[in-house]
Amino acid sequence: xxxxxxxxxxxxxxxxxxxxxxxxxxxxxxxxxxxxxxxxxxxxxxxxxxxxxxxxxxxxxxxxxxxxxxxxxxxxxxxxxxxxxxxxxxxxxxxxxxxxxxxxxxxxxxxxxxxxxxxxxxxxxxxxxxxxxxxxxxxxxxxxxxxxxxxxxxxxxxxxxxxxxxxxxxxxxxxxxxxxxxxxxxxxxxxxxxxxxxxxxxxxxxxxxxxxxxxxxxxxxxxxxxxxxxxxxxxxxxxxxxxxxxxxxxxxxxxxxxxxxxxxxxxxxxxxxxxxxxxxxxxxxxxxxxxx
Amino acid sequence: xxxxxxxxxxxxxxxxxxxxxxxxxxxxxxxxxxxxxxxxxxxxxxxxxxxxxxxxxxxxxxxxxxxxxxxxxxxxxxxxxxxxxxxxxxxxxxxxxxxxxxxxxxxxxxxxxxxxxxxxxxxxxxxxxxxxxxxxxxxxxxxxxxxxxxxxxxxxxxxxxxxxxxxxxxxxxxxxxxxxxxxxxxxxxxxxxxxxxxxxxxxxxxxxxxxxxxxxxxxxxxxxxxxxxxxxxxxxxxxxxxxxxxxxxxxxxxxxxxxxxxxxxxxxxxxxxxxxxxxxx
Numbered sequence: 051x052x053x054x055x056x057x058x059x060x061x062x063x064x065x066x067x068x069x070x071x072x073x074x075x076x077x078x079x080x081x082x083x084x085x086x087x088x089x090x091x092x093x094x095x096x097x098x099x100x101x102x103x104x105x106x107x108x109x110x111x112x113x114x115x116x117x118x119x120x121x122x123x124x125x126x127x128x129x130x131x132x133x134x135x136x137x138x139x140x141x142x143x144x145x146x147x148x149x150x151x152x153x154x155x156x157x158x159x160x161x162x163x164x165x166x167x168x169x170x171x172x173x174x175x176x177x178x179x180x181x182x183x184x185x186x187x188x189x190x191x192x193x194x195x196x197x198x199x200x201x202x203x204x205x206x207x208x209x210x211x212x213x214x215x216x217x218x219x220x221x222x223x224x225x226x227x228x229x230x231x232x233x234x235x236x237x238x239x240x241x242x243x244x245x246x247x248x249x250x251x252x253x254x255x256x257x258x259x260x261x262x263x264x265x266x267x268x269x270x271x272x273x274x275x276x277x278x279x280x281x282x283x284x285x286x287x288x289x290x291x292x293x294x295x296x297x298x299x300x301x302x303x304x305x306x307x308x309x310x311x312x313x314x315x316x317x318x319x320x321x322x323x324x325x326x327x328x329x330x331x332x333x334x335x336x337x338x339x340x341x342x
Numbered sequence: 343x344x345x346x347x348x349x350x351x352x353x354x355x356x357x358x359x360x361x362x363x364x365x366x367x368x369x370x371x372x373x374x375x376x377x378x379x380x381x382x383x384x385x386x387x388x389x390x391x392x393x394x395x396x397x398x399x400x401x402x403x404x405x406x407x408x409x410x411x412x413x414x415x416x417x418x419x420x421x422x423x424x425x426x427x428x429x430x431x432x433x434x435x436x437x438x439x440x441x442x443x444x445x446x447x448x449x450x451x452x453x454x455x456x457x458x459x460x461x462x463x464x465x466x467x468x469x470x471x472x473x474x475x476x477x478x479x480x481x482x483x484x485x486x487x488x489x490x491x492x493x494x495x496x497x498x499x500x501x502x503x504x505x506x507x508x509x510x511x512x513x514x515x516x517x518x519x520x521x522x523x524x525x526x527x528x529x530x531x532x533x534x535x536x537x538x539x540x541x542x543x544x545x546x547x548x549x550x551x552x553x554x555x556x557x558x559x560x561x562x563x564x565x566x567x568x569x570x571x572x573x574x575x576x577x578x579x580x581x582x583x584x585x586x587x588x589x590x591x592x593x594x595x596x597x598x599x600x601x602x603x604x605x606x607x608x609x610x611x612x613x614x615x616x617x618x619x620x621x622x623x
Contacts, residue, residue: 061360119357237398238441241433242502243425243457260453263443267488 059226061186067114071303072192073199079184081314086176088321094328099317100172107179114187121182132171139167194219213287228269235264345372349404352390356402364390366565377536379552380545382562383586388545392512396433397424429458432508436515439495442487450487451501472501476531493524513544517551529554549590554609561585574606
């Protein structure tokens with residue numbers, strides 16, 4: 051009983067974030083991600099805005115009852131990737147870096163590269179958090195509908211929009227299933243003495259094949275079963291289907307749209323103008339002092 | 343030596359918004375040589391309990407003592423013991439055939455002995471012994487495990503566990519998905535293993551299997567042990583249906599003959615006929 055939490059599972063709470071229309075949530079995800087990956091003039095300005103965005107995301111997480119620790123626990127598998135990205139960025143040479151922090155066997159490590167690595171990691175984490183917010187507060191069927199809705203114009207060029215949306219929805223639904231299956235197979239091999247945590251890298255890679263092979267076979271078998279299950283329930287690809295739920299925009303959707311779009315427009319304006327936020331704040335406080 | 347469980351508690355996703363209490367302060371002692379079943383509704387904590395006995399799960403509170411080795415909530419302290427415990431305790435997962443991955447059946451069965459640093463020749467010897475024990479045809483040893491039938495795959499997976507000659511065998515739903523022949527073969531094998539000195543603890547919804555093979559039953563509900571007694575005492579409970587358990591038909595049938603036969607000796611239809619004959623009926 052009680053499978054371990056897997057990243058991105060929908061949790062049915064009754065919060066305002068859950069109630070926002072799925073099409074809007076997908077739109078918010080895209081514009082917030084763009085805002086996260088923008089460069090805002092000077093480095094300090096970008097860092098301040100990243101901080102503001104992180105606070106904004108934390109507030110959204112708090113409202114939608116997603117605990118940060120839950121996500122951290124489920125991200126334990128990709129810490130090694132984070133570390134790898136961090137190290138790569140630290141050691142990546144750049145002519146613009148000037149302030150040496152320390153050197154390793156004659157290879158200079160710059161403060162700029164360390165800060166840049168932190169910035170990239172922060173942005174990756176924010177991107178993951180935004181995705182988790184979307185998938186934790188939106189049912190996969192709603193997500194599929196939202197994708198289909200946005201791709202509607204593609205129907206004009208006979209693109210199989212509903213099939214594509216169904217594929218995306220099934221993929222999203224399968225991620226937690228595959229993670230559960232991975233845990234199950236890992237435990238099964240551990241009970242046969244397989245050790246995934248110690249030993250040299252080559253030995254570990256070989257040991258990991260004991261998870262990968264059964265996992266692939268199980269995923270293929272599961273997908274074939276799912277295809278059969280859909281077929282016997284009358285699913286015909288490309289055939290027009292009716293909907294059980296009617297999606298309508300509400301007043302809360304309008305307010306959330308104004309709020310998020312307003313915030314993002316302000317951020318895009320800052321990015322466009324390439325402000326030095328510190329200088330602006332300094333000028334602003336100086337003006338107030340002069341006026342007084 | 344035995345298995346002792348003290349105040350075992352397990353909570354999934356602790357301190358998160360989907361926290362679930364799976365085991366709630368369980369204490370019990372399994373005798374030296376046992377053939378015990380864990381029964382209960384889906385979600386009662388049976389598999390969670392079983393996984394603690396192989397160190398696949400670490401308790402949030404309490405301890406599991408297996409012979410001289412102890413697993414507590416402190417993973418670092420328990421880590422060494424877990425490896426020792428895994429040598430002694432074989433664990434057969436539900437649909438264990440899905441864990442086969444090597445090129446040949448023999449290689450797959452050798453996986454566990456090689457992991458425990460047994461020499462290749464010795465591992466091969468142990469693997470062949472285990473394959474013979476589960477009655478898998480010799481012609482299949484060099485075949486890919488993926489080309490075997492469902493029943494054969496299950497037997498190959500079981501051989502993979504038995505290759506280490508475990509003292510304790512934990513089985514999670516061993517008969518699910520097996521046909522009648524496969525089930526009967528498995529029952530015979532389990533009885534043979536028990537007679538050879540292996541202690542068996544299995545989680546099952548198959549009450550015929552429980553009556554046929556087991557000596558004791560642990561009845562679980564909502565993460566607690568409701569009853570731990572011999573099979574007949576548990577099956578005689580009036581509230582059994584409240585825990586999602588339906589008694590085996592042969593047991594219900596025998597109850598009508600309770601005056602003529604010793605119901606505690608009936609495990610299957612053959613026993614029932616023998617009891618009737620013995621009592622001249």
